[in-house]
Amino acid sequence: MPDGATSQHERGPVVTPVGARRRFFQRVIAAAAALIGMGLAGPLAGYVISPALKRREAPWVDVGAAADLPVGEPKQLDHVTTVRDGWIESQSHKAVWAVKQADSGRIVVYSPICTHLGCGYRWESSERVFKCPCHGSVFDVAGSVVAGPAPRPLDILPSKVEGGRLFVQYKQFKSGLPRSVEL
Amino acid sequence: MRSRFYQWLDSRLRLAPLERSLLEEPIPGGASWIYVFGSATLFLFVMQAVTGMFLTLYYAPTPDHAYDSLQFIESEIWFGSFIRGLHHWGASGMVVAIGLHMLQVFLYGAYKPPRELLWMVGVVLFIIVLGFAFTGYLLPWDQNAYWATQVGINMVGTVPLIGDWLVPVIRGGEGLGALTLSRFFALHVLFFPAALVTLIMLHLFILRRVGPAGPWREEQGKRQSETFWPRQVYMDAVVMLGIFAGVAALALTVPLPLTDKADPSDTTFVPVPEWYFLFYYQLLKYLHGPLEPLATWILPAIFFIGLLFWPFIDRNPARNPVARPFAITAGGLFLAVVFGLLAISIRDLYAVPRLDPAVARGKALYAQFGCSGCHRIHGEGGAVAPDLSFVGDRRPEREWHIKHFQDPAAVVPGSFMPKFPLNERQLQDLASYMLSLKQNM
Numbered sequence: 059m060p061d062g063a064t065s066q067h068e069r070g071p072v073v074t075p076v077g078a079r080r081r082f083f084q085r086v087i088a089a090a091a092a093l094i095g096m097g098l099a100g101p102l103a104g105y106v107i108s109p110a111l112k113r114r115e116a117p118w119v120d121v122g123a124a125a126d127l128p129v130g131e132p133k134q135l136d137h138v139t140t141v142r143d144g145w146i147e148s149q150s151h152k153a154v155w156a157v158k159q160a161d162s163g164r165i166v167v168y169s170p171i172c173t174h175l176g177c178g179y180r181w182e183s184s185e186r187v188f189k190c191p192c193h194g195s196v197f198d199v200a201g202s203v204v205a206g207p208a209p210r211p212l213d214i215l216p217s218k219v220e221g222g223r224l225f226v227q228y229k230q231f232k233s234g235l236p237r238s239v240e241l
Numbered sequence: 242m243r244s245r246f247y248q249w250l251d252s253r254l255r256l257a258p259l260e261r262s263l264l265e266e267p268i269p270g271g272a273s274w275i276y277v278f279g280s281a282t283l284f285l286f287v288m289q290a291v292t293g294m295f296l297t298l299y300y301a302p303t304p305d306h307a308y309d310s311l312q313f314i315e316s317e318i319w320f321g322s323f324i325r326g327l328h329h330w331g332a333s334g335m336v337v338a339i340g341l342h343m344l345q346v347f348l349y350g351a352y353k354p355p356r357e358l359l360w361m362v363g364v365v366l367f368i369i370v371l372g373f374a375f376t377g378y379l380l381p382w383d384q385n386a387y388w389a390t391q392v393g394i395n396m397v398g399t400v401p402l403i404g405d406w407l408v409p410v411i412r413g414g415e416g417l418g419a420l421t422l423s424r425f426f427a428l429h430v431l432f433f434p435a436a437l438v439t440l441i442m443l444h445l446f447i448l449r450r451v452g453p454a455g456p457w458r459e460e461q462g463k464r465q466s467e468t469f470w471p472r473q474v475y476m477d478a479v480v481m482l483g484i485f486a487g488v489a490a491l492a493l494t495v496p497l498p499l500t501d502k503a504d505p506s507d508t509t510f511v512p513v514p515e516w517y518f519l520f521y522y523q524l525l526k527y528l529h530g531p532l533e534p535l536a537t538w539i540l541p542a543i544f545f546i547g548l549l550f551w552p553f554i555d556r557n558p559a560r561n562p563v564a565r566p567f568a569i570t571a572g573g574l575f576l577a578v579v580f581g582l583l584a585i586s587i588r589d590l591y592a593v594p595r596l597d598p599a600v601a602r603g604k605a606l607y608a609q610f611g612c613s614g615c616h617r618i619h620g621e622g623g624a625v626a627p628d629l630s631f632v633g634d635r636r637p638e639r640e641w642h643i644k645h646f647q648d649p650a651a652v653v654p655g656s657f658m659p660k661f662p663l664n665e666r667q668l669q670d671l672a673s674y675m676l677s678l679k680q681n682m
Contacts, residue, residue, distance in 0.1 A: 072267045074468040083471035090478035094485045098288075101320035102295055108319035144299070145306055145313035 114142065118218070118225040121154060121167075125222060130160040132181045132188070132199060134170070139228055152228050154215060155181070155188070157199060167226050168201055169213040176233040188212065209236045262449075264470035269455025269462030272473035275349075276453070278342035280477035281484055283441065285335040288485070289373075292328040293430065300380070302426035304419050307382035308502040315499075326492025332374060334488050336517045339367055347572055350560030351454035357552035359447045362440055364549045369437050374515065376429040379422060385620045387503035388512035390425075391417055396537040404538075417505070457560040500617075501624050511630045513590065513620050520582035523589075526680070589680075590619055602667075603674025610661050618678065626658060633679035642672035 075083060121135040132155050141150045155168040168188075172179045177192035187204055188197040195206030202211045216227040230241040243251075251257055268276070299318060301310040314321040343363070346352055352360035379390040394417065398408045413420030455462030467473070504510075514522050521536075528536035547554065555568045562569050607613070613622030616629045636642060641652065646668055649658035663671065 070463055070465050072265075072466050072468060073271070074265075074470075075472055080471055083475035086475050087471060087478045090482040093482055097485060097489060098291065101323050102291070104319040105295055105321060105324055106298065108321075109317070112317070145301065145309040 116227040124219045124224045127158040132157045167215045167217040174208040266469040267466035271467040277480040282338040284481040330488045330491040352552045362444045376425040384500040399537040509628045519586040520579045523582040523586035599673035600677045603670040633676045
């Protein structure tokens with residue numbers, strides 16, 4: 059209402075606040091809108107992005123007795139792990155390759171997935187190498203690439219021995235990269 | 242000074258006339274704090290819509306995942322319980338805001354000609370909001386949701402002729418299950434919002450055609466009016482901020498625990514409705530047997546039809562309450578009944594009689610020994626052991642309770658309730674509390 063405070067209307071004059079009073083009302087309206095907007099926008103933003111930022115630590119899974127592993131001979135260990143996908147929890151069968159080192163007795167656990175394109179590989183005990191059937195990648199017992207297109211050695215999973223049992227944290231890694239990058 | 246961007250937009254879209262008609266609507270008699278309730282309701286609806294949309298990001302409307310997905314929101318998502326709290330308390334706030342809005346319109350006689358249509362669309366909006374409340378209540382799929390909805394749908398079954406046919410249509414089959422949950426979800430998030438938004442637009446359109454009613458002394462409204470912007474908007478904005486702060490404070494401070502996951506085989510569960518349906522819940526307790534249809538559909542039908550056509554029932558042209566003894570008495574009587582029933586219901590459900598301190602001590606013992614780990618009272622506690630909501634009716638003898646506390650298995654063969662180390666006075670106090678848990682105190 060630029061020209062004056064009142065104008066004629068069929069029901070008598072229509073008034074509107076002017077000057078400092080009008081500015082006060084406008085400022086309060088803007089402040090209320092801003093406060094409500096911020097009060098909602100912040101929590102809602104956190105609400106939307108939180109699953110993307112939250113990384114759940116993979117659980118330690120018991121995969122068997124450490125003493126059962128033959129020295130220097132890789133063994134495939136099947137186990138059941140609980141997979142959480144949002145609010146859905148399911149049981150999943152996973153297999154990992156575990157090798158007890160001949161010299162130190164330390165146990166190394168490999169991810170069961172070939173670092174080239176993600177196929178499952180197997181142990182050829184006669185040749186003492188891991189072979190991937192898909193594209194012919196070959197790894198030795200230490201996980202190093204011996205032949206084929208694999209860009210990096212086998213991925214090592216975190217493992218520990220507690221009370222004679224072997225525990226593993228199952229993780230997945232991006233395939234095809236020269237370095238090991240967790241998914 | 243207008244910004245250059247505004248001038249650019251205005252030169253293309255000719256915003257000035259639109260802005261004038263939106264903001265300079267004259268309010269007869271001037272802006273007033275009494276006119277804020279319509280805007281408050283609209284604000285709460287927008288807040289419900291926003292928080293509701295965000296809740297659907299992590300909600301699964303199927304019986305096998307609904308409950309888990311809600312727990313996921315509560316425990317895993319940042320601000321999840323806050324957003325759910327805003328939605329929950331916003332719903333309560335909306336019922337309050339609509340109640341006050343209707344009360345103001347009623348008191349000011351603002352439904353009278355030429356505003357009958359404005360009132361009638363408003364009544365339909367109110368019914369849709371109740372539909373939101375009913376469908377939304379089932380979605381958490383916990384025991385309370387399941388059994389309260391079961392009761393609500395069964396009431397529909399008492400309607401003659403169409404009741405038996407309507408119940409399976411609402412449930413989407415014979416039983417309350419996956420199809421019920423998914424259609425309630427669809428109604429709650431798609432059908433009702435579409436209907437509500439359309440009718441809100443119609444409500445506002447009619448308002449702009451007929452204009453706001455203004456004070457009940459018409460000459461006062463004719464003497465002078467005031468533009469909607471900025472003073473009425475300022476009042477609306479202050480109230481909205483107050484509502485937001487209030488709802489946010491409730492969401493932050495009052496936890497909304499889920500009861501156990503819905504268990505269709507557990508028929509001992511006694512559901513308790515939201516507070517705004519408690520008066521009706523209380524009415525149902527009084528009207529049973531042959532009188533039951535009165536409460537389940539006859540009175541509601543009379544109420545809503547009467548409400549809808551109220552502008553044609555009340556033909557007194559006067560708007561001043563002093564000149565409307567019939568309408569004001571009818572309205573006052575209705576409010577007295579509703580709030581009376583609500584008060585009785587709240588007293589029955591939650592209050593511990595102050596006369597007997599033994600009951601209060603017994604209640605403290607109940608909490609101290611963690612009885613609610615297995616037993617449930619009015620929806621709170623585990624479902625492993627019998628529901629104690631009305632145990633005073635079921636087991637009215639004090640001696641029975643004392644013996645039972647001392648050796649549960651001796652009184653109830655096969656009971657797995659442990660023997661708690663209670664002294665004589667504690668036994669008496671706990672028994673007093675049990676005896677106080679009755680349908681009608």
